[in-house]
Amino acid sequence: MRDVDDVIARRLESGVPLVGQVSRYIIAAGGKRLRPALLLLTCGALDYRGEQRFNLAAVVEFIHTATLLHDDVVDGSALRRGNATANETFGNPASVLVGDFLYSRAFQMMVEAQNMKVMRVLADATNVIAEGEVLQLMNMHNAALDETGYLNVIRSKTAKLFEASARVGAILAGASFEMEEASAEYGQALGTAFQVIDDVLDYAGDAAVMGKSLGDDLREGKATLPLISAIQRGTPSQKAVVRAAIETGAVEMLDEVIAIVKETGALDFSRRAAAQEAQRAMAAAEKLPQGPHAACLVQLASQLLERDN
Numbered sequence: 569m570r571d572v573d574d575v576i577a578r579r580l581e582s583g584v585p586l587v588g589q590v591s592r593y594i595i596a597a598g599g600k601r602l603r604p605a606l607l608l609l610t611c612g613a614l615d616y617r618g619e620q621r622f623n624l625a626a627v628v629e630f631i632h633t634a635t636l637l638h639d640d641v642v643d644g645s646a647l648r649r650g651n652a653t654a655n656e657t658f659g660n661p662a663s664v665l666v667g668d669f670l671y672s673r674a675f676q677m678m679v680e681a682q683n684m685k686v687m688r689v690l691a692d693a694t695n696v697i698a699e700g701e702v703l704q705l706m707n708m709h710n711a712a713l714d715e716t717g718y719l720n721v722i723r724s725k726t727a728k729l730f731e732a733s734a735r736v737g738a739i740l741a742g743a744s745f746e747m748e749e750a751s752a753e754y755g756q757a758l759g760t761a762f763q764v765i766d767d768v769l770d771y772a773g774d775a776a777v778m779g780k781s782l783g784d785d786l787r788e789g790k791a792t793l794p795l796i797s798a799i800q801r802g803t804p805s806q807k808a809v810v811r812a813a814i815e816t817g818a819v820e821m822l823d824e825v826i827a828i829v830k831e832t833g834a835l836d837f838s839r840r841a842a843a844q845e846a847q848r849a850m851a852a853a854e855k856l857p858q859g860p861h862a863a864c865l866v867q868l869a870s871q872l873l874e875r876d877n
Contacts, residue, residue, distance in 0.1 A: 572604050575626040579673060586658070590666040594633055594654050603628040603733040606758070609868075610737025610751050612861035613853075620681055621740055624690075628733045630674040631694055635701070635729075637667035642705065643788050685739050693732035700724025709789035711811040715796055722763040723756065730759030747856060754852035754865060761845035761872055767792035768838045769875075771829050783822040789814055793841060795825070797834035806832065839873070846873055 580591045604625035611621045639645070640653040641660045647653065655663040671694070678687050704721050707713050734755030738748040770785045771794050785792050791814050798810050806828045813821040829835050849869035856862045 569601060569605065569608070571622045572601070572608070572625045572629070575622050576629060579626060579630075579677065582669065586662060587666055587669050590637075590654050590658050590662055591633075591670060593657065594637060595629075597648065597651050601629065602762070603632050603729055606730060606755060606865075606868075607733040607737045609861050609865050610734045610754075610856075611740055613856045613859065613865065614738055614741035614743045614747060614751075615857070616737070616741035618740065620683075621737070623677055624681060624686065624736055624740065625733075627674045627677045627690065628729060628736070630670045630677075631690070631697075632729055634667040634670035634674070635697060637663045637670070639701070642701070643784070645784065683739065686736055689732050689735050689739065693728050696724050696728045700726075700728065704790070707791065709815050709817065710791055711799070711814040713791040713796065715793065718791065718793055718796055719760070723760060726763040727756045727759030730762070731755035734758075750852045750855040754849050754856075754869075757845045757849035757852060758869055758872065761842045761849065761869070764793055764838055764842040764845065765872065765875055768794055768835055768842070770794075771826050772835050783819050786813055786822055786825060787817050787819045789817045793838045794829045794834045797837045798825075798829045798832045801832040801834060801837070802828060843873055846870065 576595060577592075580588055580595065582588050582591075607625045607628060608621055611617070636648070637654055640648060641655045641663050645653050646656045653663075654666070658666075674690075674694075678690055681687070700721055700723075704725055707717065707721065731752050732755070734751040735748060738751040741747075743751070767785065767790075770782060770792065786795075795810055795814060799807050802810065809821065809824055810828055812818070813825050846869045850866045853862055853865040853869065856865070
């Protein structure tokens with residue numbers, strides 16, 4: 569990961585000072601670096617040690633960071649990882665344009681890999697992520713969204729880059745079709761579990777630990793799994809409260825909504841859904857050659873359920 573960070577720092581250089589300033593600001597804000605770590609672990613499990621793994625791990629982090637810059641503008645977010653967002657600090661225009669720079673820098677680096685299959689996987693993933701963002705936008709304040717629709721959004725918006733990261737690791741290793749598919753399934757399942765837990769924490773987390781405000785999803789009118797489950801399980805009056813909160817984005821209703829998602833068992837249901845995805849990820853990791861890297865992938869999926877930020 570130190571090698572990946574070295575690549576990131578080097579490739580953020582630009583002749584335009586603001587580009588580097590905004591890019592370094594959001595990269596330095598931290599984050600879990602899960603996607604590049606996933607690519608490196610997959611390479612390790614499949615015995616690839618080439619330098620290109622550092623370059624492509626940086627590529628997936630650049631793609632992810634670009635989506636964060638654009639997301640925060642769309643959502644009007646002021647806080648991420650306990651710090652002011654880039655759009656709050658530098659303004660929306662700078663955030664959008666630097667996000668564009670990171671996307672284009674990622675594609676420059678993809679070309680340098682001179683691997684058409686890698687380019688196709690990452691280009692397709694970037695396109696699916698963009699579609700997922702639009703799909704989410706279309707479903708803002710939609711209290712009728714069901715679990716299938718919700719999964720379509722998160723598997724496009726979040727899980728697709730996890731899936732692509734693991735698949736690229738397998739492609740770099742020259743792995744068999746079966747190993748590539750197992751890697752991709754691991755990434756998709758892990759990414760899905762990650763997002764479900766993220767959505768649970770918006771109603772059950774600690775704002776100080778999470779580094780963002782509770783209720784952001786509600787303010788944005790996002791019908792996430794805890795709310796969808798609460799509507800399915802609640803009394804008529806509880807259903808009406810949750811629907812109204814989604815449709816209006818009424819943050820002042822947050823305490824009432826939190827009480828309802830707890831009373832209806834919606835949080836426990838959502839955690840079980842995340843656990844099923846984590847189990848799917850672990851089963852996929854167990855198909856890979858067994859060793860410390862595959863064991864780490866299993867452990868990562870298991871510990872994901874315990875995350876609090």
